[in-house]
Amino acid sequence: MKRHYIFASHGTFARGLLDSVELILGKQQDIHTLCAYVDENHDLTEQVETLLASLPAQDEVIAITDIFAGSVNNEFIRYLHRPHFHLIAGLNLPLVIDLLISADEQDSEKLIHEALSSSRESIQYCNQSIASALQADKDF
Known part of the structure; x- marks a missing residue:
C-alpha cells in the first residue's frame, strides 16, 4: 500500500510549505497540495473531490490542513469514513518533516x-526558553 500526503490550506501556504520541505529534504514523491481560494473559478468541494478521486482507494492518505474546523478542514472531514484516510489539522513545517523522515x-x-x-x-517562546537555559547554566 502506498502512502500519499496532502497539504491543504487557505491560499498558497500548502505550496510554499512543500517548497520548504523540498529545500530541506530534497524532492518528494506522493505529496499533493491543495491551495484553496486562489482562483475564484475553483470550487473547494470540487477540488477536494477531484484530488481524492485521483488517489487509488486502496492507498493510504494523510491529509494535513491548516486550521481545525476551517472550511478546508471541514471539506476533508467528509472523507473520514474512507479506508486508510487520516486527517490532521495544524499544517506546519516541523510536523511535516517529522512525518516524512x-x-x-x-x-x-x-x-x-x-x-x-x-x-x-x-513550538517555543524563545525568549523564555533561552533565559531558562541560561539560568540553568548559572545555577550549575
Missing part, C-alpha cells in the same frame, strides 16, 4: 502521534 513506520497512527508530539515540542 519517519515514513518507514508502517503503523500510520503511531507515526502521526509521534510526529504530533515532536512538532508540539518544537
